[in-house]
Each structure stands twice: as C-alpha cells, then as structure tokens.
Amino acid sequence: MSENLARQFLLREDVVFLNHGSFGACPREVFSAYQGWQLELEREPVEFLGRKLNENLKAPREALGAELGSPAEDIVGVVNATHGLNIVAQSLDLKPGDQILTTDHEYNALEKTWAYVCRKTGAEVVVVNVPLPLLTEEQFTDTILAGMTDRTRVLFLSHITSPTALVFPIERAVAEARKRGIWTVIDGAHTPGHIKLDLTALGADFYAGNCHKWMMAPKGSAFLYARPEVQALLNPLVISHGWTIDSKKPGAKGAFDNSPFIDEIEIQGTRDPSAWLTVPAALKYRADNDWWAIAEHCQALAQDTARRMGKLTGLEPLSESEFCAPQMVAIPIPDCDALQVHKTLFDDYGIEIPVFKWQDRCIARLSVQGYNSRPQMDQLIEALSALLNLNPRAASFG
Ligand SMILES: Cc1ncc(COP(=O)(O)O)c(C=O)c1O
Known part of the structure; x- marks a missing residue:
C-alpha cells in the first residue's frame, strides 16, 4: 500500500x-480496457453486437470460472448480484406455505426480493437471528439448522454480510440443506476478489457475486453460478433473442448454440456488455500486481x-x-x-x-x-x- x-x-x-x-x-488500467471495449462497440455496433458478441462473451466466463473454481458453462454474466439473485428468486417454484429460511444480516434489496416473491406465491420468509458476537462455526450452523422445518424449500444466506461485514461460515449449512433437498441460494455480492472461492467445492445450487466490488472490474459486471442440475429451473427476467420455445427440453441448446442457461440470461436486448467483457482485464491487473x-x-x-x-x-x-x-x-x-x-x-x-x-x-x-x-x-x-x-x-x- x-x-x-x-x-x-x-x-x-x-x-x-x-x-x-x-x-x-x-x-485506471482496468478502466481504460473498459473504455477500449466501449470504443470498439461504438465504432462498429453491428459487428460488435451482431457478429462478435457470442464469441467475445466466452472469455469472461472462462477467466472467471478458472478464478472461482467453476466450469465456464456454469457461470453467466449479469449486471449485478441483485439481478442474478432475482433470476433465482423469481424462478423457483414456490407454493403457499413454503418457507425461505434466511438470517437477520441480509441486504435490504434482497429482503425486498424475497418479500415480493412471497407476495406473489404465498410462500413465507423465516428469519433466524444470528447472534453476535459470532464466535464459532458450530454456533452459526446450529442456528441455521434450528430454523429448518419440513416446509423449508430455500436457504438464502449472504456469504459476506453487508451491515455486519462478517464472513458467514456457510459450508456445512449449505451441505445440510442440500441433504434435505432444500435449494441453497447464496448472496456473494462481496466475495469475488475478497475471499478465495471454490464454487464447485462449496456446492451451493445458486451463487451470485459482483465483480465490480472487490475484484475491481467496472460497475455492471457480476455473475450468476448455477449447478448444472438446477440450471433448467431458471427463467430469465427478460425474454429476448436468446430464448427458445424448446429450452426446457432435455439436451436443448440456446439460440446461440450455448446452453439455454447462458443464452437466455446473457442476451437481453441491446445493452452495453463492456463491463462484463473487462473482467479478464481486472483479473490480469490483480495477478500482475x-x-x-x-x-x-x-x-x-x-x-x-x-x-x-x-x-x-x-x-x-x-x-x-x-x-x-x-x-x-x-x-x-x-x-x-x-x-x-x-x-x-x-x-x-x-x-x-x-x-x-x-x-x-x-x-x-x-x-x-x-x-x-x-x-x-x-x-x-x-x-x-x-x-x-x-x-x-x-x-x-x-
Ligand atoms: C450482501 C449484499 N448483497 C447484495 C448487494 C447488491 O449488490 P448490487 O447492487 O451490485 O446488486 C450488496 C451491495 O452492497 C450487498 O452488500
């Protein structure tokens, strides 16, 4: 420093x-790579968005996947963690009486997201109090497990909490939830570039993280990870060119020959993908320094x-x-x-x-x-x- x-x-x-x-x-160096993408887009928009985009979108998925312990095809670019987590929350098939188990340390926009989902579906949020000071992993896991009932369908946890800046030791809670058939949805807004992550080893069903916070990529770069077995549960928030009528059939391809998970979420009408395309430059800057x-x-x-x-x-x-x-x-x-x-x-x-x-x-x-x-x-x-x-x-x- x-x-x-x-x-x-x-x-x-x-x-x-x-x-x-x-x-x-x-x-500066990363910002200048970002502006380089924007300039290229502006100089020939049709080539950039029409002919080259599908190919260009592969590099950030590959670079980030290698960094975060995930196959590239299990990660998609989204504009922010809120967007990624909304895709999950608004896709899961929840019924009246189903429970979403979470803690009292969550981020306000996501508390609202689940409240919105509950209003639409009749599901309910169950908030457990994670007492402070947080002293041991057992104390955390026991608190979460005590909140699980036979109606719990979703476990939603921050990995690093916003108001209290804690790294929740989520590994065992995630594994226990998975054993009970509970979907695990992790808010990793603060984790990429902040703590070392291995998404495959963690084994959560869904995990969203921001590259624009601690990874230092430009604003508007984030990812959503989903295990291959649960990718088909997801629906994009915006239906666009990447969507296909057959996307839920086994072995289906997306409109651009990637998986439906990738094509449906990454292609959302006309927008500037430069921040996401700059993720490899941010990773390079971090490695070089x-x-x-x-x-x-x-x-x-x-x-x-x-x-x-x-x-x-x-x-x-x-x-x-x-x-x-x-x-x-x-x-x-x-x-x-x-x-x-x-x-x-x-x-x-x-x-x-x-x-x-x-x-x-x-x-x-x-x-x-x-x-x-x-x-x-x-x-x-x-x-x-x-x-x-x-x-x-x-x-x-x-
Ligand atoms: C824990 C947590 N989740 C989600 C978010 C939302 O991030 P974004 O606005 O980039 O979606 C934040 C933002 O600070 C956060 O702290």
Whole structure:
C-alpha cells in the first residue's frame, strides 16, 4: 500500500475513500480496457453486437470460472448480484406455505426480493437471528439448522454480510440443506476478489457475486453460478433473442448454440456488455500486481484500526476476527445520530464511510483497499473521536 498504488486509481484526491464495499473502485488500467471495449462497440455496433458478441462473451466466463473454481458453462454474466439473485428468486417454484429460511444480516434489496416473491406465491420468509458476537462455526450452523422445518424449500444466506461485514461460515449449512433437498441460494455480492472461492467445492445450487466490488472490474459486471442440475429451473427476467420455445427440453441448446442457461440470461436486448467483457482485464491487473498480497496488508490495517477504535470506545467487536471480512470491518461505535455523523464525516472531514444504525447498534463500516494508507486510518479515528467525544490518546497514534 503506497502512494504509487493510490495513483493507479481514479478516486478523487480530496476524499478519504473508505467505502470500497458499496460500489468498488476501478484501477485506471482496468478502466481504460473498459473504455477500449466501449470504443470498439461504438465504432462498429453491428459487428460488435451482431457478429462478435457470442464469441467475445466466452472469455469472461472462462477467466472467471478458472478464478472461482467453476466450469465456464456454469457461470453467466449479469449486471449485478441483485439481478442474478432475482433470476433465482423469481424462478423457483414456490407454493403457499413454503418457507425461505434466511438470517437477520441480509441486504435490504434482497429482503425486498424475497418479500415480493412471497407476495406473489404465498410462500413465507423465516428469519433466524444470528447472534453476535459470532464466535464459532458450530454456533452459526446450529442456528441455521434450528430454523429448518419440513416446509423449508430455500436457504438464502449472504456469504459476506453487508451491515455486519462478517464472513458467514456457510459450508456445512449449505451441505445440510442440500441433504434435505432444500435449494441453497447464496448472496456473494462481496466475495469475488475478497475471499478465495471454490464454487464447485462449496456446492451451493445458486451463487451470485459482483465483480465490480472487490475484484475491481467496472460497475455492471457480476455473475450468476448455477449447478448444472438446477440450471433448467431458471427463467430469465427478460425474454429476448436468446430464448427458445424448446429450452426446457432435455439436451436443448440456446439460440446461440450455448446452453439455454447462458443464452437466455446473457442476451437481453441491446445493452452495453463492456463491463462484463473487462473482467479478464481486472483479473490480469490483480495477478500482475499480486493483489492477494496487497489484500493481506489491507486486512492487517483494517483489523488494527478496528482494534484502536475498540480501545477508544470500549465496545466489543462483532465477531472473532476469523469471521471478519478481510478488507471490511463493521466497527461498533457509541450510540449517536448515525446519519448526522455520516454526513459530517463527509462534509467537514472529507471522509467517505458508511455510518448507520443496525438493530440496536451504531456501526461505522470501514473498507480498506490497496489505495488506502495508515494516515487515512488516523484521520478517521481523529474525526470519530471528535464527533463522538472519545479520547484519541487511548488509540495510540503513530
Ligand atoms: C450482501 C449484499 N448483497 C447484495 C448487494 C447488491 O449488490 P448490487 O447492487 O451490485 O446488486 C450488496 C451491495 O452492497 C450487498 O452488500
């Protein structure tokens, strides 16, 4: 982590940007590859979208599949994780009384998605409380298993949670659900490029993730994974050229000679696929710069900052550090007007960081990416100390 790395990004210099988690940030080199695709599209739209697209769409599937432990044909490009998870939620055949089991740490847009599905189908959402602090894998799995009934049809879990920035240890819960014939749907919005993933080994039925967050691809690049055995359960949200009348017949091909899963979801009328096509460039940038090593430094800085804040506030962390997202930490802060603190941090200190109320806690969710530095962490602690009337000497500056 150095000024040199910060210069590789396009972020404004007058902002201390500590919110990579919301929408990511794209390095210059990757952004320029993205603009290269857009330029090529604009220069000959018919060749690009009409003749070359099917071939060009293979590279991101292959590169991402290799990175995430999935055959290329089990992954499709979508614009964001919300889109991918909506395809799944709106496709599954749910009936009145069926249950969707989930936790109280989920992302708002997906809570709404399941509420919408329930309104349409008569199914119901069952929310289990994952208590904090999260201390052991057994504690997590037991909580999930205790929520399963003979009416549970879907298990929906975040892999990395949004409000609490925890890595849920989902492996055993997924395996247990699969054993019971429950569909497993995983929200991996924050995982690609953040933790190492092996989708085949995990064995979830459906998994959606964003490439535009921690993988640092341009906004609008995400994927949906589905195990081959369940791909035929899915329907696209938009019917377009990729759809065929026979797509549900065994062994059917999609309109462009890929599987129906790929052709029906990836071809959705006229739109700009440049962000998705840039995924291989993002992976190359990460490999060229040994990004997993940079991420380790970020993790150390994030944990250190959380510890220093903990000393100041006297508040316990939300989990054992093994369940803390490597580059994102939800730091508990004393009760405050969270919206006002968030606004003042930006307006008066130039610090971009989410501060919010979640259940009965106030949280500042710190993201640390390669462009961040220790002096920026000092700035955050000083600003929070001033706003929350804490004593910064307890956090040992330097
Ligand atoms: C856990 C989780 N799921 C889903 C999303 C939605 O991501 P997107 O808006 O890219 O679909 C987010 C966004 O931050 C998230 O944190």
